[in-house]
Amino acid sequence: MASDLLSIAVSGARAARGALDVTAQNIANASSDGYSRRSLRLEEVSAAGGVGRVGDISLSGARIAEIRRNADPFLQGEVRRTGGDLARADIELKGLRNMESALEQSGVYDAMVEFEASLQQLAGDPVDPARRAAVLGEAETLAAKFNITADGFDAVRNGLQFDAEAEVSEANIIGQEIARINLRMNRAGPGSSDRASLLDQRDLMLEKLAGLASIKTSFAPDGTVAVSLGSPEVSFVQGGTAQKLEISGFIEGVPTFAVNGQSTKPTSGNLGGAVLALEDLASAQKRLDGLAASFADEMNRVQQSGVDLKGNAGQPFFTGDSAGTLKVALTEGALLATAPAGQPAGSRDSGNLDAMRQALKVNDPIQGFSSLLFDVSSKVSGRTVTQSALETIASTARISLEQQAGVDLDTEAANLIRFQQAFQASGRAMQTASDIFDTLLGIGR
Template sequence: MASDLLSIAVSGARAARGALDVTAQNIANASSDGYSRRSLRLEEVSAAGGVGRVGDISLSGARIAEIRRNADPFLQGEVRRTGGDLARADIELKGLRNMESALEQSGVYDAMVEFEASLQQLAGDPVDPARRAAVLGEAETLAAKFNITADGFDAVRNGLQFDAEAEVSEANIIGQEIARINLRMNRAGPGSSDRASLLDQRDLMLERLSGLTSITTSFSADGTVAVSLGTNPARSFVNGGAAETLKIREYVDGVPVFEIGGQETKPTSGSLGGASLALTDLAAVRIRLDDLANGFATTLNAAQANGAALDGSPGQPLFSGTTAGTLKVALQSGAGLATAPAGSPAGSRDASNLDALRQELKTNDPIQGFSSLLFDVSSKVSGRTVTQSALETIASTARISLEQQAGVDLDTEAANLIRFQQAFQASGRAMQTASDIFDTLLGIGR
């Protein structure tokens, strides 16, 4: 009787001490990233029979059956999905805002207005050298503004591409870490603290990976996970203890083409998905900017070809280059401006060719074209800002739900400390009682 009571009390003390250890672990890791609250599952220990009691039930106390990790796979999946969508929106919005800034701060709009104003001034006295020099100076300023805008777009593109390449490297590191966790998971005992820790690491790596690109996961009963990246179709990235390599195969119009194991994949979420969207937007806006610069130069050069310079010679192109980045002023002197119609004598005050040019600019209205371009980019920024704000709220809600379910509540842990301490003390009292009974029996024998 005393021996049974002592062994039962010892098992109870061990179980209570284990519960206290788990509670202390929860408190210590209350602020640790990716930590899920632990709890113990205890079970009764019983054995049949005994010396002189064949067929009886011998009660043997309790034991720790499992260390449970309180994590909900559905909520974790929601955090990964909403976090990936938010990361995509953040990067795309960042790229659009940088494009907007490049357009706004370059001064192209003001330079166009000043250039047309200088043409109007020249029409008042088409042979005035100062006014001709002013037109040429405004043309050089406008070309420089287009160049600055193109350089700004190049900086946005290079920044997005640099970040994308860094994130591809990070994704490969995470993939290798997930593969290592899968291997270690096979060696971790079921219900052990080591296994719970590995599961925390696994889920933290998956969350980080989902912030980079769209992922599809398949979990096995042993805790290992298979990961695929991209959509339509998803490409296998981690399978068991092996990880493939994500690469940027090439850039098409500045937009990265991703591949895994030689097979193309397209991220639709995460920062890589956002970078692809932003670079796609940038390529479209850059084409419109180049078309605007080329159209402006073509209009001016065509007018020059239809007129005569101040010395009566045929007009020469005012601009060279066909894109915003290559636009340059080709004329060396304001005297080369072809204000008079072709065939006019030197020093002609006939400004009909200049008037035709101004009318052509009014018809094509490059100022309105640039304004429309800036408006479209600003509208997209405004729309993406609303989307990003909504996704931020959704992601925050998913995060809060997971933390409430899997996070550590210090009030609960404080209550558990008292409860398990009392259980430990009660088991100690049972051991003391067993010792007293044993001493009494020995005294009777003497």
Template sequence: MASDLLSIAASGARAARAALDVTAQNIANASSDGYVRRSARMSEVSAAGGQGRIGDISLSGARVSGIHRNADMFRQAEVRRTNSDLERANTELRGLENIEAAVEQSGIYDSIVEFEAALQQLSGDPGNPSLRAAVLAGADTLASKFNIAVDSLDAAGEGLRFDAAAAVEEANVIGEELARVNLRLSRAGEGSSDRASLLDQRDALLEKMSGIVDISTSFAPDGAVTVTTGGSTMVDGGQSAALTMTEAADGTIAFQLGGADIAPAGGSLAGAALALESATGVRARLDTLADEVAGTVNAAQANGVAFDGSPGQPIFAGAGAAGIRVVATQGSAIATAPAGAPAGSIDGSNLAALRQALGTADLAGTANGLLFDVSSAVSGRRVTRDALDAIASSARISLEQQAGVDLDTEAANLMRFQQAFQASGRAMQVASDIFDTVLGLR
């Protein structure tokens, strides 16, 4: 009897000590990123009968059957999903803000207005050389603003592509690390603290990956994860497929996984792709606007004569916002007079036709519409981002409440397991006293 009591009490002391160790581990890692609360899983150890005790019940105490991670697969999947959506929105918003700055700060709208104002002033005195020079200077400024806008757009696109390339490299590193974790999980003991640490590492890597590209996961009984994205497998067992990025001629980007084309729907890569598509659209509209400015002015020039009576020559040359430039060198080259007018004519009818053509084309309105559309897109994406941020924060809070360390709970566990340890020690003392008493019987 005393020997049974002693072994039972010893097993209880060992179990209580293990639970105290796990509690101390939780407290120590309360602020560690990605740490999931552990608990010692206890189970009864009992055996019936034995030699000389057939039909008797032999109680054998308790044991620690494993270390349990307080993880919720659904909440973790929700955190990954919402994180992927949020990173896509953040990246796209940053790209659109840079696009907005490139168009707005270039001052294209103001330059168009100033160019038309210079033409209006010249219409009051078509022969004034100072006013002619002012018109030519306004045209040169307008062309420069288009060039600046395109350069700024190119810089914004280059930044997006650079960040996307860095994210692709990071995704490949994470994929390789996940493959290594899978291999280590296959060798880790069931319910061991090593397995719990590996599972924490696995979940942290999956969350990082979800911020780069949207992923789907499936888990094996040993905890190994299979990761897919865009319908292609990224990590399977100890193998990971390479993610690559290609750049099209228009600056947009595409992705391949193991050689197969994929179209990410979430993560920073999806956001970068969306922002670059927007940049390409804005660039096309700037090119159209620049060509319309040059075409309208040059067409009016062809219908009139310069101040020296020679046929009107183009003021602008080049194609698109990047190529537009002023080729006229003298203010006298502005064809204010109609065809057939003599040299020195102050007939401004062709200038009036040019102003009317510019008014009909409504170039300032087109530039303003472009600015409005870009600003509206930024405003709309900001609202979406804020909503996704709230959703992602809610998902994370829910996970942390379920899987995180609550110091109040751990403090209570310290007292509970300490008392269990002391009680088991007292039981061992009682067993020792009984044994001594038995030995002392005569």
């Protein structure tokens, strides 16, 4: 009996010590990223009764059956999904805000107003050299402002493309890490601390990958995971093998993606946001270039229909067919064709200048630029609301997961006391068994 009591007490002390170790591990990793709270599952140790034993079962204490991770796969999936949606919204909103800043800070609107005002002033005295020089000066300023806006758009595009390339490299590193975890998972014993740590690493890598691109996961009973990327879904990680994600090219500045040659498109995460932002940028760039080209063409058409101060046919006012290439072609104010065709040199007839001003009113580049800025600002406003909503949703999912899988220090403190008392009680039982054994030996003497 004493020997049975001793072995039972030893098993209880061992189980209580293991529980204390797990509790200490929880406390130590309370703030660790991706850590899921551990708990022990204990089970009774029993053996068949032997000769002279009463009954069929002889109780033999307790043992550690499994180290559990308190992680809910559904909540983890929600965190990945909502986190990916939030990352996409963040990157798209960042790109739109940079586009809005490029349009607002370029000064194109003000330059257009000043150019139109200079033409109006020239109408008061079409042969005044100073007023003619002022028109050319405002035209050069306007062209420079268009160039600055185009440069700003280029900077936004280059930044988004650079970040996308870096995130593709990061996604490939994460994919390789997930494949290595899959291989190590096959060698980790079920219910072991090693396995719990690997599962934490696996889930943390999946969360990081979901922040970069849209993913779909499939979990095997042994804890390994298969990962597919994008739409259409393309296999990215299978067992211990990770494929390579790459940017296969650019269409109007928007990257296209492929996994080992199979085309796919990320619909969430940073890469999904970069695609949306670059698509918005391509659309805005087309409108800006169209606005600059239309303005230049209209000015050139009217300019070439009149005669300049020297009596010669008007030469093109601007060169270039986009915001980035727009330049003033005229080299001096005397080349402005303010008079209608057929008028002599030095004519004060402002008929062609009036046509130029009328063309500006009809074409109305000021309204066109205002409309472009308004549309971009409206998108910024709308995406800001969406981003705020997605941030709330992602935060709620994160809180739910942390409540379920996170470490509560109050609970762990209570567990420390409980398991310490269990350990002390097992120690007391071992002392009792020793005392009984000593007493029996004394009776025998």
